[in-house]
Amino acid sequence: MIARACRQLCALLALALLPAIVAGALQLHKVKPDPMPQVEPAQVRAWGEAVLLVDARPRKEFERDGLPDSVLLNEDEWNALIPDFLNQWEPDKRIVVYCGGGGCQASKAVAARLRTELQLENVHVLKGGLKAWRSE
Amino acid sequence: MFARLLLPFLLVAAAPACAELRWEKTTQSFDRSPGDPAVEASYAFKNVGSKPVTITKLRTSCGCTAAQLDQRTYAPGESGAITARFSLGDRRGLQGVSVTVTTDDRTTEPTVLSLRVNIADPLLVEPTLVWWRVGAAADAKVVQLTASPTRPVRIKSVTSTNPRLAVKLDTAAPGARYTLTVQPQDTASKEVAEIRVQTDFPPDAPRSYLIYARVK
Amino acid sequence: MALRVIELALRLGLAGIFLYAGALHAWDAPQFVMAIQAYDLLPPDATMLLGVYLPWVEICAALALLFRRLYLGALGAVAGMLLVFLGGIISAWARGLDISCGCFRAAESIQTHFPMLVARDLTMLAAVAVLFALEGRAQPRPAEWLMRPSA
Numbered sequence: 100m101i102a103r104a105c106r107q108l109c110a111l112l113a114l115a116l117l118p119a120i121v122a123g124a125l126q127l128h129k130v131k132p133d134p135m136p137q138v139e140p141a142q143v144r145a146w147g148e149a150v151l152l153v154d155a156r157p158r159k160e161f162e163r164d165g166l167p168d169s170v171l172l173n174e175d176e177w178n179a180l181i182p183d184f185l186n187q188w189e190p191d192k193r194i195v196v197y198c199g200g201g202g203c204q205a206s207k208a209v210a211a212r213l214r215t216e217l218q219l220e221n222v223h224v225l226k227g228g229l230k231a232w233r234s235e
Numbered sequence: 236m237f238a239r240l241l242l243p244f245l246l247v248a249a250a251p252a253c254a255e256l257r258w259e260k261t262t263q264s265f266d267r268s269p270g271d272p273a274v275e276a277s278y279a280f281k282n283v284g285s286k287p288v289t290i291t292k293l294r295t296s297c298g299c300t301a302a303q304l305d306q307r308t309y310a311p312g313e314s315g316a317i318t319a320r321f322s323l324g325d326r327r328g329l330q331g332v333s334v335t336v337t338t339d340d341r342t343t344e345p346t347v348l349s350l351r352v353n354i355a356d357p358l359l360v361e362p363t364l365v366w367w368r369v370g371a372a373a374d375a376k377v378v379q380l381t382a383s384p385t386r387p388v389r390i391k392s393v394t395s396t397n398p399r400l401a402v403k404l405d406t407a408a409p410g411a412r413y414t415l416t417v418q419p420q421d422t423a424s425k426e427v428a429e430i431r432v433q434t435d436f437p438p439d440a441p442r443s444y445l446i447y448a449r450v451k
Numbered sequence: 452m453a454l455r456v457i458e459l460a461l462r463l464g465l466a467g468i469f470l471y472a473g474a475l476h477a478w479d480a481p482q483f484v485m486a487i488q489a490y491d492l493l494p495p496d497a498t499m500l501l502g503v504y505l506p507w508v509e510i511c512a513a514l515a516l517l518f519r520r521l522y523l524g525a526l527g528a529v530a531g532m533l534l535v536f537l538g539g540i541i542s543a544w545a546r547g548l549d550i551s552c553g554c555f556r557a558a559e560s561i562q563t564h565f566p567m568l569v570a571r572d573l574t575m576l577a578a579v580a581v582l583f584a585l586e587g588r589a590q591p592r593p594a595e596w597l598m599r600p601s602a
Binding site for chain 3: 100103104105106107108109110111112114115116118119122123126
């Protein structure tokens, strides 16, 4: 029975491949992989001062417990906050965007906009966010 | 004997099908323009069960979304609606938020109400930042401005806050494609400029776009 | 007779769930890819390939369950997928992630009711185990159009 199940499973997986290839050809151009490199807190600490920390959370949370020397840049106030971000940005600094952690998407959204709109290259997302930063 | 052991399991497996709140729609999509402050969506439901249902928790996926409810408990046959308000801020592109609705019915999982908004900018500006290193060649850098083919956008004026960074607008296709060239006089020292592109769209409140130029 | 009814109910129930979920995911592959990304377990390319392939495995397994073709393989596929989903949920739970329920809803980043998700998947796994056990007992099947011998 086990051997029969395995043979049938292989047949099923092969059967699913054909429509998947067709669907993939039709839809893959719409599927954007997550291109944002994530960086561990330990790595960011090792980079030392060559880092610009960007807080992607709402203003209240940034004012409550934003990381020292971080700059606020969120999608709520993007237009108003960009000039201050650019004042602190230096070409040789790595940009590390963080939010609360636990899977919040704000840091990825802000990092994606820095890459696509401002075409900045050295942009990373802090893996695990503030939660991971503070637990290390 | 085996059958009797399986019956309770079947009842548990069938439980999600007996959810007491029936929703008209759990996903709603909208189109908006940049500058629109918010989107509101109403999610109507009805208690189709035989017992009152109390909504115990409304959880939104982000602080930019607020959810409102007129009352918490709904008698059998009673209808209600949850209003979700998504503050758009300066967001662009396809956005999605959700409201998770939990009731006092422990046999059903929470309902997720989805709100999708496409915030389409009439003019695409690429990139919004041009920059040079101090001491590097003061080459001209190009910004492309592209409008949607179905919605022409005309550029009325281009101004720079810093005369040391010159700007020049070229029209590739009126209403459709423009090229903005930015060039510093030199890169001997740090410079800052904000370049404002004023358009004629939308007619009631024409938008302007900012392009940032830096010598760093 | 009771066992046959239970077998039919479990088989149709599982087939219905996976057919619905597979169709939903296949229709909106970009959203499904985002749901898998939220688990933060796989590299981007693997996420994309899985997001496109998995819905069709779900649909084929569901149809195989429904029409009793490649039946054991379908049970194996369903069990495998449930174990993978369960592993992903438990991993996300342990890491404190907010994940979307990628099974039945559009992908949004939400706080999830983890115990309920785990309970749901365990219930379905138990259903698969029961169907395997019943297949092993090789019960006679009355309604032929639904219950042809597995290929």
